[in-house]
Amino acid sequence: MKLELRAVTKHFGSLAANENVDLIVEPGQIHGLLGENGAGKTTLMNVLYGMITPDSGQLLINDEVVDIRDPKDAVTHKIGMVHQHFMLIPVFTVADNIILGSEPVKPWPFIDHRSATERIIALAKEYNFHIDPSATIENLPIGQQQRVEILKALSHDAEILILDEPTAVLTPQEADALMVIMRTLKSQGKSIIFITHKLKEVLEIADVITVMRLGQVVGTTTPAETNEAALATMMVGRDVNLVVEKPPANPGEVVLDVTNLFVQDDRGLTAVKGVSFEVRAGEILAFAGVQGNGQTELVEALTGLRRATAGSVLLNGTELVGRSVRDVLNAGVGHVPEDRQRHGLVLTLSIADNLVLDQLDSPQYKSWSGRKLKAIQENGKKRIAEYDIRAQGEDEPLSALSGGNQQKVVMARELSRELKVLICAQPTRGLDVGSIEFMHRQIVAIRDEGVAVVIVSSELDEVIALGDRVAVLYDGMIQDVVAPTTSREDFGLLMAGSRPAVTGATL
Amino acid sequence: MTTDVVQTPRSSRLLEIALRVRRANMALVLVLALLVGLTIGAFLIIVTTPSLVHSWATFFSHPGATISQNFNTVWFAYEQLFEGSLFNFHAMRLLLDHPNKANLANALGPISLTLQDATPLIVAGLGLAIGFRSNLFDIGGQGQVIAGGLIAGLIGFSLNLTPILQVSFELVAAMIAGALLASLAGVLKAYTGAHEVIVTMMSNYIMVLLMGYLLITNLFARPGVKDGASKAVTPTGQLPYFFSHLSSGLLVNVGFLIALAAVFVVQWFFNRSKTGFELLMVGQNGEAARTAGINAKRTTIITLCLAGALCGLAGMLELTGVDHFLSPNFGGSYGFDAITVALLGRNRPWGVFFGAIFFGAMYAGGEAMQAFTPTNIQYSLAQVIQAVVVFCVATPALIVEIFRLTDNGRFRSTGSSGGWTK
Numbered sequence: 001m002k003l004e005l006r007a008v009t010k011h012f013g014s015l016a017a018n019e020n021v022d023l024i025v026e027p028g029q030i031h032g033l034l035g036e037n038g039a040g041k042t043t044l045m046n047v048l049y050g051m052i053t054p055d056s057g058q059l060l061i062n063d064e065v066v067d068i069r070d071p072k073d074a075v076t077h078k079i080g081m082v083h084q085h086f087m088l089i090p091v092f093t094v095a096d097n098i099i100l101g102s103e104p105v106k107p108w109p110f111i112d113h114r115s116a117t118e119r120i121i122a123l124a125k126e127y128n129f130h131i132d133p134s135a136t137i138e139n140l141p142i143g144q145q146q147r148v149e150i151l152k153a154l155s156h157d158a159e160i161l162i163l164d165e166p167t168a169v170l171t172p173q174e175a176d177a178l179m180v181i182m183r184t185l186k187s188q189g190k191s192i193i194f195i196t197h198k199l200k201e202v203l204e205i206a207d208v209i210t211v212m213r214l215g216q217v218v219g220t221t222t223p224a225e226t227n228e229a230a231l232a233t234m235m236v237g238r239d240v241n242l243v244v245e246k247p248p249a250n251p252g253e254v255v256l257d258v259t260n261l262f263v264q265d266d267r268g269l270t271a272v273k274g275v276s277f278e279v280r281a282g283e284i285l286a287f288a289g290v291q292g293n294g295q296t297e298l299v300e301a302l303t304g305l306r307r308a309t310a311g312s313v314l315l316n317g318t319e320l321v322g323r324s325v326r327d328v329l330n331a332g333v334g335h336v337p338e339d340r341q342r343h344g345l346v347l348t349l350s351i352a353d354n355l356v357l358d359q360l361d362s363p364q365y366k367s368w369s370g371r372k373l374k375a376i377q378e379n380g381k382k383r384i385a386e387y388d389i390r391a392q393g394e395d396e397p398l399s400a401l402s403g404g405n406q407q408k409v410v411m412a413r414e415l416s417r418e419l420k421v422l423i424c425a426q427p428t429r430g431l432d433v434g435s436i437e438f439m440h441r442q443i444v445a446i447r448d449e450g451v452a453v454v455i456v457s458s459e460l461d462e463v464i465a466l467g468d469r470v471a472v473l474y475d476g477m478i479q480d481v482v483a484p485t486t487s488r489e490d491f492g493l494l495m496a497g498s499r500p501a502v503t504g505a506t507l
Numbered sequence: 508m509t510t511d512v513v514q515t516p517r518s519s520r521l522l523e524i525a526l527r528v529r530r531a532n533m534a535l536v537l538v539l540a541l542l543v544g545l546t547i548g549a550f551l552i553i554v555t556t557p558s559l560v561h562s563w564a565t566f567f568s569h570p571g572a573t574i575s576q577n578f579n580t581v582w583f584a585y586e587q588l589f590e591g592s593l594f595n596f597h598a599m600r601l602l603l604d605h606p607n608k609a610n611l612a613n614a615l616g617p618i619s620l621t622l623q624d625a626t627p628l629i630v631a632g633l634g635l636a637i638g639f640r641s642n643l644f645d646i647g648g649q650g651q652v653i654a655g656g657l658i659a660g661l662i663g664f665s666l667n668l669t670p671i672l673q674v675s676f677e678l679v680a681a682m683i684a685g686a687l688l689a690s691l692a693g694v695l696k697a698y699t700g701a702h703e704v705i706v707t708m709m710s711n712y713i714m715v716l717l718m719g720y721l722l723i724t725n726l727f728a729r730p731g732v733k734d735g736a737s738k739a740v741t742p743t744g745q746l747p748y749f750f751s752h753l754s755s756g757l758l759v760n761v762g763f764l765i766a767l768a769a770v771f772v773v774q775w776f777f778n779r780s781k782t783g784f785e786l787l788m789v790g791q792n793g794e795a796a797r798t799a800g801i802n803a804k805r806t807t808i809i810t811l812c813l814a815g816a817l818c819g820l821a822g823m824l825e826l827t828g829v830d831h832f833l834s835p836n837f838g839g840s841y842g843f844d845a846i847t848v849a850l851l852g853r854n855r856p857w858g859v860f861f862g863a864i865f866f867g868a869m870y871a872g873g874e875a876m877q878a879f880t881p882t883n884i885q886y887s888l889a890q891v892i893q894a895v896v897v898f899c900v901a902t903p904a905l906i907v908e909i910f911r912l913t914d915n916g917r918f919r920s921t922g923s924s925g926g927w928t929k
Contacts, residue, residue: 305798326800335798343798346791357788358799360781370779 001062001078001159001191002027008047008057016215017043018054023210023217025160030182030192032206034199036235036432038402040215041195045162048193049081050074080153081162084169086145090138095120097137098152123155128184142291143174150181160191167201168430171290172460172492179205197235197432199228199242200461211235236434244440247448249468252281253316255452256302256421261311261321263294263301271297273476274311279421279452284443286455286467286484290495294476295456296338299425302454303335304328315420329358332420336410336427338456340403344410347399351391352380354398355413383412388438404435411442422446425456440466460491536903539910544896549581551895555888556580584876588892591875592621592868612754617871619750619759623829625867626759627652627821629766631845632863633773634685634817636854638703640777641790641810643696647689647707648818649842650714654688655681655819656826657718660727660833663740663826673744677823678765685819686812688714693811697804703811711842719835727833737833746828762828767860769817774856786810818842851901865900869893 005023009016018040025031035041046052048059050068058065061077068074074081088097099116106112120133129147137145146166153161163182167175182192182205196202202209203223210220211234218234232240256279263272272294279285289295300306302313304325313320320328329335337343345354356365356376365372365379380394387408391401398406407427414422424443428436443466447453457463463470464484472479472494479494493499553559559577566573590596595617602610631648638645645651659677666673688710695701719735721727727737746765750757776783788796789806797803822838830837848866852858873889899906906912 303798324800324802325797326802329800337798342792343794346788346795348791349788353784357795360784360801366781370775371781371784373779 002060003048003079003160003191004060004063005044005048006058006060008044008054008059010043010047010052010054010057018047018057019215021057021212021215021217025191025193026208027159027191028186028189029207030186030194030205032202032209033193033195033212034197034202034209034231034235035212036197036434037404037430039212039235039432041212042164043215044212045081045164045193045195048074049079049162075156075158078157078159079162080150080156080158080160082146082149082153082164082166084164084166086149088137088145088148090136092137093133094131094135094137094140094148094151095133097148098133098155102156120151120155123151127151127154127181127188129181141174142169143171143177146170146174146178147181150185158190160193161185162193162195164195165197166194167196167198169291171458171495172488173496175201199231199433202231203228213237232433235432238434240433240437242433242437244437244444244465246444246466249283249447251283251468252450254278255281255316256454257312257314257317258302259312259314261298261301261313262309263297263306264309265297270309271476272301272308275473275476275478276311277471277478277481279454281420281452282447282450283468284447284453284455284466286457286463286470287473288460288463288467288470288491288495289458289473291458293473295425295458295473297476298473299335299338299423299456302423303333329417332418334414334417334419334422334451336407336414336422336424338425338429340407340410345398345406348397350380350395351384351389351398351401351409352376352394354409355380355383355394355416357413359413359417379416383409383416387412404431404438407431407435407439411439415442415446419446419451421452421454423454423456426458427455428457428459428462436462460488460495464491535912536906537900540899540903540906541896543906543909544892544899545585547895547899548585548892551888551891552581552584553577587876587878588869588872588889590872591617591878592870592872593617608753612750612757615750615753615757617875619757620871620874621864621867622759622763623867624870625863626762626766626828627825627841628845628848628863628866629860630769630824631818631821631841632848632852632859633769633856634814634821635845636849636852636856636859637773637776637786637817638810638814639849639854641786641806642793643790643807643810643814644704645689645692645707645811645814645818646704646846647692647710647815647842648821648845649838649840650707650711651685651688651815651818652822652825652838652842653714653718654684654815655822656833656837657721657727657822658684658819659823659826660737660740663744664738664832667741667743670743670747673741674746674827677744677827678820681819681823682816683819685822686816689811689815689818690808693808696811697807718833718837722833722835735835739832740827744827745831746824758829760828762824765820765824766863769820770856770860773817777856782806782809818845821845847897847901851897866897869896 003025005021008018008021010018021040021044023044033041043052047054048068050070050073053069059068060066066077068077089100092100095113095117098120104112104116117133124131129151131144131147131151137148150161166178170178182194185192194202194206206223208220208222209226209231211218211231213235228242232242258278259276261272261275262270265271275298277285287295297306301308304320304323304327308321311321315331315333318331320331341347346357353376356379359365360371365376377394383389384391384394389401389405389408389412391405398409401409427443428439431439443453443455455463455466467484469481470484470486471481472491474495474497479497479499559580562573562576595614598610598613598616602614631652635645635648659681662673662677662680666676668676689707691710692703692706695706696703722735722737723733729736729738746761748757748760750759777787785796785801785806786809788799788801789803793803821841825838825841826833844866848862849859851862851865852860873886873893877886877889
């Protein structure tokens with residue numbers, strides 16, 4: 001099936017989310033759609049999937065103009081979409097999720113589960129998916145859940161699949177498996193629109209790459225004609241330094257000394273099982289690992305948000321376990337939380353207020369007569385300039401900022417305190433190339449100032465780029481601490497819980 | 508997506524002006540809300556007044572007479588509403604012609620009544636607004652008002668100190684009483700997760716019934732008389748009236764100044780104080796507050812204590828300023844009206860202040876409307892009209908919708924729970 005978008009324009013108020021966008025997807029093509037956050041990729045796909053009505057423009061399928069007003073129309077026209085955040089019901093089985101919305105009823109009003117299951121098994125076989133239709137979604141790993149989403153789209157006879165940032169949530173192995181699936185689908189004549197901002201992947205799999213910036217198509221190219229640097233430049237509109245420039249670390253005294261730490265998760269299960277490590281001043285210890293292997297709990301325990309059940313966290317010899325969050329922060333621990341919108345910022349408050357969120361007691365911002373509004377504002381102005389935060393002004397509510405700029409606010413705030421340790425969880429999650437470059441430079445700079453840095457990231461590239469040493473977390477334990485030069489395969493194996501004979505030096 | 512497509516500007520200047528006028532602002536929305544409320548009210552007056560209903564029988568033979576009769580009656584009723592609450596032109600003219608004490612008292616009457624009714628609402632409304640801003644729904648205003656009134660009363664009629672000392676004593680004690688009652692909900696919420704709405708609402712029943720019981724004990728009841736009315740607060744424990752030298756009917760008192768002071772204090776609290784900011788943070792994003800080292804449990808308890816303290820103060824002001832003795836229906840609906848006042852004022856201190864004045868005016872004007880209209884408007888109808896007007900003013904989203912104003916979602920958000928805090 002051939003799909004063509006012609007001159008799609010969509011404005012939100014004065015913002016041009018899409019401006020005269022043309023896109024052609026040939027049958028059996030994997031079309032990479034690349035762009036920074038806010039470049040208009042998602043808007044375009046939502047137009048295609050009928051969730052947004054464009055101001056103008058045409059949609060052609062097999063060279064015929066069609067009108068898609070809602071997702072139902074899109075499905076009838078054989079367009080399927082796999083959203084970044086899965087639209088699955090966790091307590092339902094795979095089969096139930098797939099038939100949801102088009103349940104086979106026979107005899108009315110009973111759902112014919114048997115024929116549904118048979119159909120799904122047949123479908124899975126056709127595309128070489130290994131999936132158990134009777135499994136409950138919440139018990140499946142993310143990669144499998146994604147397959148269910150894809151299968152669901154295929155069960156509606158989709159000819160074109162839109163995959164919105166499909167690899168963002170996957171382990172390297174799962175991502176590889178997804179690539180295989182995509183190739184299988186392609187060989188069956190399906191077209192795929194692959195939205196991403198990961199340059200490596202798009203170069204690896206796409207037949208054609210379209211790059212968007214500020215709502216417009218900047219160019220269309222093929223992997224053969226381009227490379228990472230050129231794509232990054234197209235995306236950002238300037239030259240981007242993809243590799244963090246990092247002089248070798250100059251580790252000093254041990255600042256953070258964690259021994260035999262045990263932490264429980266919300267359900268009372270032990271999530272961190274006896275973790276021990278040290279971080280020295282002026283070095284970056286990066287934690288690699290698939291999400292959900294105790295990273296969140298570890299970070300919360302280090303920052304005082306969650307009480308460790310056993311073990312100790314010494315900061316320059318002072319015990320932090322059992323102290324309040326306030327005390328931990330005051331002791332010199334900086335924290336860039338994993339989910340900035342939920343834990344790091346108050347979106348309704350102004351930028352200036354968010355920049356002092358954890359410094360309300362500082363004499364700089366508080367006197368006997370209350371908060372020093374002027375000083376807070378001045379600080380806001382200063383940081384906005386210093387960190388190049390793109391905003392109308394310091395009084396603007398934080399919700400008006402893009403993800404990258406929001407993260408800059410968090411980073412600016414934490415770095416404006418006197419720090420001994422900086423703990424960054426997923427520092428660049430969901431950020432675009434330009435912002436990632438900025439964040440990485442900041443992190444390396446603070447390391448070189450002699451702060452001990454802990455990075456937790458599910459992004460292997462990031463871990464390798466930033467870490468002076470890399471600890472791999474698996475099932476709440478440190479599988480190994482290795483050099484960042486370790487091969488990707490070995491990292492993958494470590495992250496999956498096996499212990500390869502790591503070729504690099506074990507540190 | 509609900510984002511409105513931007514109106515393409517045309518060259519016509521007239522259109523531009525029209526568009527600008529259509530852009531919703533608070534003043535326009537309020538005026539339109541009043542208009543809608545009064546229009547619905549007018550309809551209600553007409554259908555409930557027999558003589559007016561009959562007048563429509565002759566509509567086709569004498570349309571002019573019918574319309575003028577209806578219009579005059581409605582106009583007269585609203586005139587009373589206005590003159591009873593704010594400004595009486597006749598009394599003013601009389602005062603200008605014959606400036607004397609009695610006429611001055613008459614001219615001041617309506618506004619005095621409005622402010623007197625508004626005083627406890629301002630304070631209680633501020634209290635509830637503090638809670639709402641922190642996403643805590645203190646529904647226990649009534650109970651906290653009663654708690655404040657009971658303690659203030661106890662001190663009021665059992666002591667006989669110098670006025671300033673006794674009043675301060677009453678004030679502090681009433682605030683503590685309200686705070687303690689509300690802190691119960693705060694502690695339960697912080698440490699067990701019990702929902703504050705249920706706890707505070709149940710505390711209302713407890714306080715109403717407790718008051719009923721206390722009023723027939725010797726502690727509160729007048730010696731030998733157990734009719735539910737308590738002893739009276741000694742003169743030294745009463746808040747002085749502003750205009751007692753003019754007339755004994757002007758009940759506006761120092762309590763209004765205390766309420767006004769409370770507006771400034773709460774304004775400072777929200778804008779400048781650290782606790783106020785923390786409370787806002789916890790309300791907007793509790794998780795982020797916790798991550799920033801704020802003790803959310805402590806903040807929850809403090810918030811409810813402050814809300815309760817102000818409600819307790821409202822009870823004290825009502826008792827020592829106006830009532831002077833407790834009766835089984837002391838506190839009336841202040842605790843609940845204060846919820847509306849807080850929302851009406853969008854939880855902003857000055858918004859609450861004017862919301863309360865509006866409510867006070869509707870109380871005062873409603874009384875005048877039923878007392879003076881010859882067509883016999885029932886007090887309950889006056890209350891219905893009052894409610895309709897409040898309904899319209901309190902739902903700006905509805906007004907924006909009816910008049911198709913452009914508002915960029917500013918007023919529409921009030922409907923969702925987010926509107927409680929914004």
